[in-house]
Amino acid sequence: MSxxxxxxMxxxxxxxxxxxxxxxxxxxxxxxxxxxxxxxxSVADFVQDAIxxxxxxxxxxxxxFIGGGDVNRASEMLEIAKNAMVPPFEVSVLADPNGAFTTSAALVAVIEKCLSEHASASLKGSNLKIFGGGPVGLSTAVLAKECGASVSLIRLTASADDGALSEFTARFGVDIDSRRAVEQPERIAEAADAQVIVTTAKAGIQVLGQEALDQASGLLIAADVNAVPPTGIEGVEVMHNGDDVVCKWGSFKSIGALGIGRVKYKTQLELLKSMLASEDSLVLGLSDAYTEAARHA
Amino acid sequence: MSxxxxxxMxxxxxxxxxxxxxxxxxxxxxxxxxxxxxxxxSVADFVQDAIxxxxxxxxxxxxxFIGGGDVNRASEMLEIAKNAMVPPFEVSVLADPNGAFTTSAALVAVIEKCLSEHASASLKGSNLKIFGGGPVGLSTAVLAKECGASVSLIRLTASADDGALSEFTARFGVDIDSRRAVEQPERIAEAADAQVIVTTAKAGIQVLGQEALDQASGLLIAADVNAVPPTGIEGVEVMHNGDDVVCKWGSFKSIGALGIGRVKYKTQLELLKSMLASEDSLVLGLSDAYTEAARHA
Amino acid sequence: MSxxxxxxMxxxxxxxxxxxxxxxxxxxxxxxxxxxxxxxxSVADFVQDAIxxxxxxxxxxxxxFIGGGDVNRASEMLEIAKNAMVPPFEVSVLADPNGAFTTSAALVAVIEKCLSEHASASLKGSNLKIFGGGPVGLSTAVLAKECGASVSLIRLTASADDGALSEFTARFGVDIDSRRAVEQPERIAEAADAQVIVTTAKAGIQVLGQEALDQASGLLIAADVNAVPPTGIEGVEVMHNGDDVVCKWGSFKSIGALGIGRVKYKTQLELLKSMLASEDSLVLGLSDAYTEAARHA
Incomplete structure (x- = not known):
């Protein structure tokens, strides 16, 4: 009997x-x-109770499943859970706080594919600017860095601090530049030299307008993760999936939330299914999400 | 695969x-x-997460399912949930805080049927007094008003205030008289001209005794919702379901908790089943509960 | 349809x-x-909602299922739940706070069997010392007392008080000696005249060392409930299940957590299965756990 x-959860x-x-x-x-x-x-006792x-x-x-809204806490809990196993007494664990791991994994995988298909380029060596330092922003920064991009995390508010970023990058052994761009002129300046732009601000906040795009003459791809319009980048629409958006100097590829969401969904589903298919314990975090997402982009 | x-919940x-x-x-x-x-x-985010x-x-x-113990909060949450849907991405929702919507729906449906069968009367134009202004009292007041009754809500304690009543009646666009009857003489006076009496006090509190009933010479029906004796009305028993209770001036029909409970149960069950049977989103509240209850009384 | x-829970x-x-x-x-x-x-309302x-x-x-970490609260809730039933409207209930009821039941059953098999003895009349007064210690004390042992509960910290013990023993109508042994010399003295020793301290704390065992010349059995080494008694290992441990004056039988755990598991499983098999309400607590455990030791 099974x-x-x-x-x-x-x-x-x-x-x-x-x-x-x-x-x-x-x-x-x-x-x-x-x-x-x-x-x-409490997570260690919890795991041992379960096993x-x-x-x-x-x-x-x-x-x-480890949820919540904090990528550092979830990562730490995942690590503690892993160490609490007493093989062969084990369970499988997936961490995906606020969906940030699978969302950022999907985002980076979709960007990588779009760069390859439409610009014969890759994240490796590309100049990537991430606007917004929430859970998805932090996770995207780490994954893009691991793909070889030159990554800058651009904070959108005066009060944002880099504590969570420092802790998260230290955990993955990477180093990521963080700057602040609260006013439009600063944001325009930050966008100007980007090849890839990602916005992860709250729903309804336009981070970059036409003026910024018109000056970003090297831009290959702009992506936004909001499922509800307006998106964070003027001209980038929820349904876009590699669509061309025209601006003063030419055009760039646009990626909206639905295409990312489709890959995120598939990634999360397949990670969960892999846990159900494996007799041995799987302990799955951000990097595993990216490996999976790359198969579905 | 389904x-x-x-x-x-x-x-x-x-x-x-x-x-x-x-x-x-x-x-x-x-x-x-x-x-x-x-x-x-949080309910809007919650709905969108689900859809x-x-x-x-x-x-x-x-x-x-929206529960809790507050008819106004549950109604407000139901409204927010409805507006948070993004068709065709939808779920179905039933609100029934503390069981008050299905209980009051059953209560009013049973009274309406009993009036029709035994007194060739209806709630329309009847003088209905509801003793007790908790979730069931408020919901019953609104439903009876919508059936055309002349409804008074009689508060049983000195501290009861009408904030919840005002908010709830405003939500349904009806106006309901509220008075206070803390001592027996006041309650006797309130009961005197009622054709239908409903008591919804806490278990174990007798709201109306023989003296009140002996003076309520126009009384057709008295109903109480407590499943555990004693009920709130002398002579009304938990098992009564249209039974005659004799008093000084003649007799009235008595309705106890078990008959109401049977209809409440069926109402809640069928509402839930209707959600499972409908591909389109159903958003079900107090009025829907009454429509359903009328089928089972 | 079933x-x-x-x-x-x-x-x-x-x-x-x-x-x-x-x-x-x-x-x-x-x-x-x-x-x-x-x-x-809230448990009475809760039961009536369920039935x-x-x-x-x-x-x-x-x-x-009544859980939590307090044997008195769980026992009280079990009693309230039992009294809240309205036959034939009933549910079945098992209380096992922190696993203490099934663990102590297994522990006492395993000790009883080991005494019988290896020493032609029984708990009846045996001198039993329980070191540690947490949920498992309290439950073990009561069960061993009901088996006729002479039971002493030895507290391991200066701050331990006997409030929980008094309440718990009063509930079962037994009286149990409680003493304090914070320092090694006191513990050695307490162990010296024991025939059965049980340690229930936190993981990683050695309660009794070789010196104590070498002086406990009448010791028949020593048992410890920690699943993670080191256990609370020197020489007693997690895997022991009636193994001989040699000391200065001879040897005693050793019982570790895995053997106890096996019986605890079976006991809890069978209690739950009995609830599923009985049309009538079962209300199961510490004593029922022992009756079941005795079948599996």
């Missing part, structure tokens, strides 16, 4: 995301149990 | 009700996930 | 245990719903 497939916050619940169910998990308020101090109540080699039937 | 049927309070969980399961939902502490400010992780036209497999 | 089997704490979730699923429950923050004041939404005689398809 055991029923259980997904324990843990988060240091007060609620799990219905998005992640639905994905886990559609991947094949049969029982979904949310556990809120589980953080770094010792099922036989060895139960990773394919017992999964854990 | 997707598994998921019910996201959300509430602004700390816990979901086992009653509602059991009902959702028995209606056919396969995965039940509670989300506590979800209120007006964008499943294909368009997924309302029949992805449901949401 | 109804789907629902397990409502309630706890006064902030989270349910993945161990208990997995066990409930593997026993056969199909829908698992955690309810956190449910304590003595009145399903038909009479639904105990086999509707279960409740």
């Amino acid at each position: 055991r029923r497939r259980i997904m324990h 843990i988060t240091p916050t007060d609620s799990v995301s219905p998005f992640d619940v639905n994905m886990a169910v559609d991947a094949g998990y049969e029982v979904i149990v949310p556990h809120c308020g589980v953080g770094e101090s 010792f109540s099922r036989p060895p080699k139960s990773a394919s039937t017992t999964g854990m | 997707r598994r049927r998921i019910m996201h 959300i509430t602004p309070t700390d816990s979901v009700s086992p009653f509602d969980v059991n009902m959702a399961v028995d209606a056919g939902y396969e995965v039940i996930v509670p989300h506590c502490g979800v209120g007006e400010s 964008f992780s499943r294909p368009p036209k997924s309302a029949s497999t992805t449901g949401m | 109804r789907r089997r629902i397990m409502h 309630i706890t006064p704490t902030d989270s349910v245990s993945p161990f208990d979730v997995n066990m409930a699923v593997d026993a056969g429950y199909e829908v698992i719903v955690p309810h956190c923050g449910v304590g003595e004041s 009145f939404s399903r038909p009479p005689k639904s105990a086999s398809t509707t279960g409740m």
Whole structure:
């Protein structure tokens, strides 16, 4: 008799995301149990509670999902969970706080493919500017850096600090430039020499307008992750998926949220399915999400 | 392949009700996930998280239940949820805070039927007094008003205020008289000219005794919603379902909690089943509960 | 049509245990719903919410599990739950806070069997010293006392107080000696006249070393419940299951966590299965756990 497939969804916050619940169910998990308020101090006990109540080699039937909204906390919890396993007593774990790991993985994979197909270029050596330093911005910065891009993270508010960035880049052993561009002239100047622009601001905030684009004469690709218009870049639309957007000096390729979302969805689904297919424990984080996303871009 | 049927149960309070969980399961939902502490400010994001992780036209497999104990908050959350849909990306939603919508719907439907069968009368034009202004009292007041009754809500404590009533009636565009009757003489006076009396006080509190009934010489029906004796009206018993109760001036029909409960149960079950049967989004609140209850009274 | 089997997991704490979730699923429950923050004041309403939404005689398809970390609160909640039933409207309930009831039941059953097999003795009349007064220590003390042992509970810290012990023993109508042994000389003295020693300290704390064992010349059995080495008693290993440990004066039988854990697992699983097999309500606590454990030792 095969055991029923259980997904324990843990988060240091007060609620799990219905998005992640639905994905886990559609991947094949049969029982979904949310556990809120589980953080770094309790995750090890939590893992050991989960592993010792099922036989060895139960990773394919017992999964854990680490959510929340903080890429550093989720990464730390993933690391603690990994170290708490007592082989062969193991579960599989996926971290994807606020969907940021799979979203940024999809974003970078789609950009890489678009560069290759339309500009015979690649992220390697490209000048990438990321506007907005939330969970998706941070994750995108690290992945793009690992792809060899020259990455700058552009903060959009005066109050933004680099604590989360420093911690996150240290975790991956990379170094990323961070600057601030609160006013339009600064943003225009930042965009001017970019080959790839990514905006990850909150819904409804236009980060870059026509003037900025008209001066970014080396721009190959501009991408935005907001599913609800207006997007963060003038002319970039939600449905765009490598569409041409014309500006003063020529045109660039535009990528909107729906194309990214399709790859993000597929990435998350396949990561979850891989957990269900593996008798051995899989512990999946940002880098694994990118490996998977590259298959679906 | 059909997707598994998921019910996201959300509430602004700390816990979901086992009653509602059991009902959702028995209606056919396969995965039940509670989300506590979800209120007006987070419900829109919550809905969009739920709709964008499943294909368009997924309302029949992805449901949401809004619980809690406050009829205004639940109604507001239902409205926000409705507006957060992005057709064809939709889920179905039922609001039933503390069971008040289905309970009051059942109560009014049972009264209407009893009036029709036993007194050749109807709520239209009847003088209805509701004693107790909790969730069931408020919901009953609105439904009875919409049926054309002349409704008075009688508050039972000195501290009761009409804030919740004003907000709730404004939401439905009706106007309902509210008065206070803390002491017996006031209650006796209020009951005296009623044709229908409903008591919704806490378990174990007798609101109206024999003296009140003996003076209510036009009384056709008295109903109480408490499942545990004693009920709020002397002589009205939990099992009564149109039974005659004799008093000084003659007799009236008595309705107890079990008959109401049977219709409430059927109403909630059928509303949930209708969500599972509809490819299009259903957004169900108090009025929908009454439409359904009228079929089962 | 048979109804789907629902397990409502309630706890006064902030989270349910993945161990208990997995066990409930593997026993056969199909829908698992955690309810956190449910304590003595809300459990009666909670039970009545659960019983009145399903038909009479639904105990086999509707279960409740009382967790948390406090043996007194869980016992009190179990009692309240029992009294809140309205036969034939009932559910079945198992209390096992922090696994303490099934763990101590397994521990005492394994000791009893080991005494019988290897020393032609029994707990009846034996001098049992329990080091550590957490949930497992308290539960073990009560069960061993009910088996007729002469039981002493030895507290390991200066700050330990006997409030929880007094409340718990009063609940079972037994009286248990409690003393304090914070320093090694005191612990050595306490161990000296024991026939059975049980340690229930936190992981990684050695309670008794070789010197203590060398002076405990009447020792028949030493048992420790920690699954992660080092155990609380020098020479007692996690895998021991009646193994001989040699000391100055001879040898004693050693019992480690894995053997106890195997019986604990089987006990919890069978208790849950018995709930699923019984049309009538089962309300299962510490004593029931022992009855079950005795079958599996």
